[in-house]
Amino acid sequence: MPATTSVPPPAPHLPRWLTAPGPGWTVSADAIVVGSGIAGLTCALRLRERVDKVLLVTKTVLDEGSTAWAQGGIAAALDPEDSAEEHLRDTLVAGVGLCDEAAVRALVTEGPDRVRELVALGAEFDREPDGEIKLTREGGHHRDRIAHAGGDATGKEISRALIAALHRVWDDPGIDVIEHALVVDLLSADDGTVCGVTLHVIGEGQIDGVGAARARAVVLATGGFGQIYTSTTNPPVSTGDGIAAALRAGARVTDLEFVQFHPTVLFLGEGSTGQQPLISEAVRGEGAFLVDDSGVRFMQGVHPLADLAPRDVVARAILARMEQTGADHVWLDARHLGADFLEGRFPSIVARCRELGFDPATDLLPVAPAQHYASGGVETDLVGRSSLPGLYACGECSCTGVHGANRLASNSLLEGLVFANRIADDITARVEAGELPQRDPGVPDAEADQLDSTHRLEVQRAMTAGSGPVRSAESTRTALAALEALAALPPSEAAPGPRTWETTNLLHLGQALSYAAHRREETRGGHLRSDFPDRDDERWLAHQVIARSGAGGIEVAERPADPAAYVAPGAAS
Numbered sequence: 001m002p003a004t005t006s007v008p009p010p011a012p013h014l015p016r017w018l019t020a021p022g023p024g025w026t027v028s029a030d031a032i033v034v035g036s037g038i039a040g041l042t043c044a045l046r047l048r049e050r051v052d053k054v055l056l057v058t059k060t061v062l063d064e065g066s067t068a069w070a071q072g073g074i075a076a077a078l079d080p081e082d083s084a085e086e087h088l089r090d091t092l093v094a095g096v097g098l099c100d101e102a103a104v105r106a107l108v109t110e111g112p113d114r115v116r117e118l119v120a121l122g123a124e125f126d127r128e129p130d131g132e133i134k135l136t137r138e139g140g141h142h143r144d145r146i147a148h149a150g151g152d153a154t155g156k157e158i159s160r161a162l163i164a165a166l167h168r169v170w171d172d173p174g175i176d177v178i179e180h181a182l183v184v185d186l187l188s189a190d191d192g193t194v195c196g197v198t199l200h201v202i203g204e205g206q207i208d209g210v211g212a213a214r215a216r217a218v219v220l221a222t223g224g225f226g227q228i229y230t231s232t233t234n235p236p237v238s239t240g241d242g243i244a245a246a247l248r249a250g251a252r253v254t255d256l257e258f259v260q261f262h263p264t265v266l267f268l269g270e271g272s273t274g275q276q277p278l279i280s281e282a283v284r285g286e287g288a289f290l291v292d293d294s295g296v297r298f299m300q301g302v303h304p305l306a307d308l309a310p311r312d313v314v315a316r317a318i319l320a321r322m323e324q325t326g327a328d329h330v331w332l333d334a335r336h337l338g339a340d341f342l343e344g345r346f347p348s349i350v351a352r353c354r355e356l357g358f359d360p361a362t363d364l365l366p367v368a369p370a371q372h373y374a375s376g377g378v379e380t381d382l383v384g385r386s387s388l389p390g391l392y393a394c395g396e397c398s399c400t401g402v403h404g405a406n407r408l409a410s411n412s413l414l415e416g417l418v419f420a421n422r423i424a425d426d427i428t429a430r431v432e433a434g435e436l437p438q439r440d441p442g443v444p445d446a447e448a449d450q451l452d453s454t455h456r457l458e459v460q461r462a463m464t465a466g467s468g469p470v471r472s473a474e475s476t477r478t479a480l481a482a483l484e485a486l487a488a489l490p491p492s493e494a495a496p497g498p499r500t501w502e503t504t505n506l507l508h509l510g511q512a513l514s515y516a517a518h519r520r521e522e523t524r525g526g527h528l529r530s531d532f533p534d535r536d537d538e539r540w541l542a543h544q545v546i547a548r549s550g551a552g553g554i555e556v557a558e559r560p561a562d563p564a565a566y567v568a569p570g571a572a573s
């Protein structure tokens with residue numbers, strides 16, 4: 001029996017701004033792209049060819065971000081035997097009824113051409129002896145459709161190729177790039193139109209410290225927020241800055257509660273925090289399988305695809321087995337694949353495991369789920385427009401409707417690629433049509449706040465215990481109370497700076513996410529409620545759309561799911 005509905009806790013309150021000095025300098029462009037992963041680089045490169053001036057800013061250096069860490073590959077129906085329709089079906093099934101069918105259709109039909117363009121740009125994918133791109137399979141896919149590079153270094157190669165393309169146009173006056181530039185907040189005109197960003201640059205000369213960048217359009221491509229949890233596969237820059245800034249500025253943020261916990265992250269002991277090594281799903285795609293402490297292959301019988309079931313199914317089965325056996329991890333067995341194969345196909349994973357004292361060719365690998373991917377984010381339409389005029393979002397920080405309640409493996413690189421192109425085309429057309437005038441920002445007179453960076457681990461612990469892989473009414477309520485107590489701390493004496501801004505962004509997103517997780521009283525995709533263990537299509541075939549009201553309170557509206565994306569329970573086989 002599921003638990004009964006609980007009295008909701010009070011809605012969190014968010015400030016409009018992070019505490020920061022006023023801008024000491026100003027730059028202007030037609031479009032600002034924030035972030036240099038696959039989404040930001042693709043968008044900036046395409047915009048450069050079409051508008052007079054693009055400004056690309058990135059928090060640290062160009063190749064810092066999740067993109068460079070992607071292992072498995074990029075999904076696209078490149079095999080003549082495969083089809084966009086089949087890719088669509090697998091994506092809808094993984095999304096458990098909450099995808100937007102039109103967004104998925106755009107992804108799967110345009111995906112193959114976008115991947116070919118990436119190849120034309122210089123990305124070198126692994127090839128068959130006949131020269132065709134090699135394709136493998138990952139969880140939830142019913143076809144071999146994952147293109148990969150350097151065995152398990154796909155993201156590194158894509159990032160290299162995009163950055164090389166950027167270097168080829170580095171001196172072009174149509175594009176400016178600023179590294180070590182952390183976007184703090186979004187600037188809005190009096191009617192809410194986004195017309196720029198405030199940013200903190202560690203630079204030299206005039207562009208140093210906090211400044212303002214003004215533009216006709218701002219594209220957020222700031223990636224995910226894995227650092228909100230104590231352990232994640234995401235790199236340190238993944239602190240959800242773009243989503244948090246959009247939320248503070250009043251944008252609609254959707255599906256935040258759907259967080260993917262990757263089933264097979266190398267388990268390095270209870271106290272390990274921060275970015276953890278991922279053992280790609282492709283290792284199971286090549287035949288590795290999960291076993292418990294007694295050597296039982298527990299995925300068989302759980303799902304028709306067994307070890308290659310969608311990620312939420314595998315993560316949930318692992319957590320259930322860990323609970324049954326009292327263990328803090330299970331094991332991945334890849335030994336039968338042999339040293340030669342493993343070293344050739346997964347050179348980076350094998351090297352990293354060996355560095356840490358595990359040899360996949362001879363040892364069972366201890367694995368446990370850890371945060372991996374944010375399915376929700378800034379809500380966008382099919383051309384990447386958010387609910388705020390002038391603001392676009394692309395890649396992992398966006399919620400295009402492609403992933404629904406759970407992302408299908410290797411669809412995220414593809415999403416960045418496909419929607420970056422769509423956004424660049426839309427901005428170009430609107431600039432040409434005179435629809436995106438430069439606007440003046442209003443005077444920032446609303447409240448500002450910050451949480452000192454010394455509290456980061458407290459935010460992460462509250463989120464992991466309360467709104468982590470397994471949630472309940474009680475756990476999310478406890479998380480909300482802990483975060484509220486941190487939000488209510490007296491203003492810190494410390495001067496604001498990057499680590500403080502990131503920590504405050506984690507706090508704001510944690511509050512919004514926990515609130516959404518508390519409200520959704522069912523289990524679906526990346527949202528697992530121990531007190532509501534079943535999917536509830538009657539009540540919850542809907543998205544939770546979060547927005548900050550003018551007075552600062554978080555408001556949640558429910559938007560019905562797209563009926564065209566409905567997937568009947570048990571449709572996974």
Ligand SMILES: Cc1cc2nc3c(=O)[nH]c(=O)nc-3n(C[C@H](O)[C@H](O)[C@H](O)COP(=O)(O)OP(=O)(O)OC[C@H]3O[C@@H](n4cnc5c(N)ncnc54)[C@H](O)[C@@H]3O)c2cc1C
Binds near residue numbers: 416
């Ligand atoms: C270990 C790992 C393996 C993965 N494997 C795969 C895979 O095989 N296939 C797949 O499809 N997906 C995979 N993913 C997911 C995929 O890599 C990401 O979803 C995708 O790369 C996101 O791209 P992005 O451009 O949106 O963001 P990112 O690549 O994360 O880039 C975000 C950028 O924004 C910048 N930024 C952030 N905040 C600010 C700020 N305040 N100001 C300025 N700049 C900012 C960052 O520095 C960075 O440049 C994997 C992820 C991880 C972590």
